Amino acid sequence: MKKVLLALMLAAGTVHTAQAEDVLHLYNWNNYIAPETVKNFEKSCKCRVVQDYYGAMEEMLAKLAAGAKGYDVVIPTGFAIPPMIKQNLLQPLDKSKLANAKNVSPAFMNTQFDQGNKYSLPYSFSTTLVGYNDKKIKELGINPSSWAIIFDPAVLAKIKGKVTVLDDSREVFAAALMYNGYSANSTKPEEWKKAQETIIKAKPFWAAFNAQSYIKELTLGNIWVAHGYSSDMFQANIDAKAAKRNFGVAYGLQKEGNTLSLDSMVVLKTAPRPDLAAKFVNFMLDGKNASELTNMIGTGTPNAAAAPFVKPEMKQNSAVFPSAEQMKKLQQLTALEGKALRDLNRMWTQVKTAK
């Protein structure tokens, strides 16, 4: 009996090592690929996927800059791609192995961050918007489709202490700039000043700057309005339903415009398995596989071939499927450098310490 066991263990061990030879290392945002999708890919490539996660671009960039190796594919947001290119971290994509690249909608190709898509291909996108407790906001008769819901003191008076905004200087300033009718990417000092005034006037009505726990606070009903990412609001609504709350978490775009974060797949220069990396990128660009990101994670899809597979209720959601008209009002944030970054940093500290 013991011998049988030993043999079994040895066999298991050898099977395991045989598999271990084909491993794709994916470095991705938390909760940014459905487990089902991973399983399907493992089946199709006959390999194993090992995931590692980051919670912010700064974290990912810092880790790679410090020399972390062993990852094949990373999924950065637009503004993080130029630093990766300049630091010589990426390898050009071999388009001959990526037949599905044609599925990407032209609107998401050739962005300012990687002209010609030499290094990156779009994965999915989220919008930064306002999510809210549908019952409370209806009761109070507040219109959630304008940034006024987080910036206008007259509106905020009804929901004082029940609002959180992201703890992210770029996103909060972008929202305030758009509320004032400026570009989200403006760096004009007088426009920044105006945005800062808007923020400081609204701040006494906010409960907190929160990027960590607003999903939970919304789901519990502690917070009624949160500035955050569309995919998080999707998650909050699922959680609220699962907890059988008497309210849902609704979300939609603001009429003044929103920011859009497009995440793309890149292959690292140090990738141990560029062949598997190419297979993975091609797999995720397939219409059906891309649609799972929308159906299960709640992100927008830059993939034109995904539309037929997307659930009808997701298609009706303008935060996930913006119309051509709304698309024009979505802006991707550019990377700030040097003096502009320092100025914003100082203005943000002033906001944080303002009474």
Place this chain on the structure above:
Amino acid sequence: MAKSNRINKWLISGPPLLYLIIFFAIPSLIMAFAAFRFPGDYGGLLPLIGPNPDTGANELLVTAENWRDYLTFENFGLFFTDSIYVELFAKSFWYAGITTLICLAMAYPLAWLIARSPKKYRDLMILLVILPFWSNFLIRVYAWMIILGPQGYFSMAINQVLGLIGIGPVQLMFSHVAVIIVLVYVHLPFMVLPLYANLEKHDMALLDAAQDLGASGWQRFWKITWPLSLPGVWAGAALVFIPALGMFAVPDLVGGTDGIMIGNLIKQQFLDSRDWPFGSVLSIMLTLAVLLLAGFAALIGRGGKRNAL
């Protein structure tokens, strides 16, 4: 004999000394140097060594003519151009100070009680004091977020009581009060342990003698127990004050819109704003402020001892 003694001394003190030099002294010096440099494009610092455009070989880019492009006092200037940084320092000291005082007020009776309990229970009681350390710090803070949240029973009970005396509901979560409550909770054991270690050693005969000589309960505490326990008080205060001062996770999680402390600002420089030089300046200023305070406390402490003699 003397020689081998000296070797033994080095063998014992060498490893920790080496550890402190490598992981404390050298990084501190690097940080002090970083405070005079310019930020790099994508975090880090503007490199001093880079490829020569003509030859392509790596070489030192700084020369006698261009050192102003690489070294600067501007980062320190930034600290003083706007009063917000100094105000934030003051606020953080205030938070840490209040936390230390509340911890002291709560820990002193507790430590005294444990020290005066029958010996067989003392270890168990000390174990109970450090029990919270068995779970992760962040989990404990998240538990407080639930307790203080408007749907939590603690919050609801407090608002019920306030409602009876006609005061409107208060929000506990995301407030200064929440930051102080959690800071006190997190640091309380660090005050109890040194106080207990001190109080346990007190000679009870002194108190009996004082009583025989007609001292009241209050006089016995104020003239005997308190002065004797001062080393424990100072040790506990330092163990609470210094970590509380640099805390960033607690204000991040339970603080309101103006709850940030100096730790949050330093974290913001290194991560979000990618401005290592200014982050270094803030860290150096914080270290200096703590050293100044420690020196001041040492002076007072010495003065107190002289009076006692």
